[in-house]
Amino acid sequence: MTRNLVAIFLVSLFTKTAVSAPSILNVSSTQWDALNVSVGGRLHAATPFALPCFSRYNNVNVSVDEAACRIIQANYTSPTFRLESFSANMQPQYETCMNTDSGCLLDSNNPGNPLATQGTSCNQGEISPYYIDVGVAADVQAAFQFAKQTGVPLSIKNTGHDYMGRTRQPNSLGIWTHSLQTMVYHSQFTPAMCDTSYRAITVGAGVTFGQVYKFADDNDSMFIGGYAQTIGASGGWMMGGGHSILAPTYGIGVDRVVEIKIVTPDGQLRTANACQNSDLFWALRGGGGGTFGIVIESTQMVEQRIPIQVINMTFTPTDENLQEFFEIAVNNSVDWAEQGWGGHINRAPPGLIYVNPRLSLDDATTSMSQITAFAQAYNGTSAIETLPSWYAFSSRFIAAEEAPVGNLLALGSRLIPKALFETAADRARIVAQLVNQTAELGFPYIGVATPIGFNYTAGTTSVTPAWRTSLWHLTAGTFWSYNSSVAEIRATLGTVHDYVHEQLTALAPDSGAYMNEGDVYESNYEDAYWGPNYQRLLAIKEKYDPDGLLDCWRCGKSLALVSP
Structure with a gap:
């Protein structure tokens, strides 16, 4: 380890307040050097993402790196830029310690705003002082051994898409x-010790959807995944459920994975599938990322490359048309789901943008005639067309319109059951909820991305069974500013929590929520995220991680630990 690495570590150390600090203090430079050797020199020091723009770091004067700062400011809200930095999260509040207002943030609305940096210290926040850039499974095994010997806690990052911190x-x-x-593409993949074969692709833990969508397309295939190009295909997205706008036909992420290679906290590299380490495989299919081990790779089923029908409709909401739009969306949702439509109602x-892998263009046009007529009546836009493949759709509608990141977002959600769409009175309740939500929090984002039409074998995954009976993933969220106080941040998080509890949960009290996009203060997280599967998940956690080496919010020793 170089002297610079040690110096950075020591400077960052004394700015944090965490129960794990004594463990860090007790680790000698000799131990860090030994770890670095054991991982082939892949141990690195980490400083905050925006540090080059600041003249103080952990309350010590430093030099501003003007050139590096300009690059960071220009790309502060770019997901592809943040993807390449260990220190960057897509939602940067989790780079900070919100309880103590300790972090290193720019103004996401204007990254060049000098008020964000002048007279402000860039602090380490929650960024790990050291990290291992994993190259092989043995690096993870060394990390577990080091954590067990020293007491230093571990944190796991893939692409940084994480609303829970x-x-x-x-x-x-x-x-x-x-x-x-x-x-790796497999025309026929047989999981270890199994007999059944699948058309599949094996992806390393760092591979993103943008990469695997193209790779699948090059192999005349379609990979079922999420809506952001920079989400990891094998990480928390898949292990937390993994919704997709193709899910109504093909299932969610936990339905697609057939084998996982994972290093468990006892240091074993295990192969988990339906025939080997099957209890672990079940837990990984819904128990959440960072809970039972560190995934090295996963193998997931793919489909034949086929044309996709797409509708892209936009309008300007007004007092005159808002309720009518929601009435059309709600009243047609059961029919649309049965016809194979999935997508997003966008804010x-x-x-809305919906896709359909089942219908012809003529049938798709007929199916969506009511929403098209609505768009025409209110000077909106509506286009229905056939695209040659899912990759063509992702290139045009996902990659080209990748949402900016770098904002500070409080988010909550609820799965809305199909049963609530089946009577006029309940549909009216949903419409009223959406109109009221628009008035309070802005136009809602709704994921029409549940596996409602997928032929699921009961009990094979550990996500809440509410996924199987729901049509919508309804979210509620709001933002705060880079210079908000601790009290203001808590108030914002509290607003979303109260809204989810008093409105969304009240609308569907017997349902559940998507843990990857849930309220960070979900009051009934055990039932909301896992339902009857919670106790079994706890037992499997204890089996594979008896020393509690993996530990994080809603995914640690007891699947629920410290405040974010």
């Missing part, structure tokens, strides 16, 4: 899986 922990040793970039721009 589970990828960060103060004073931890970071495990970064970004460099695990293998992709920016307001409207």
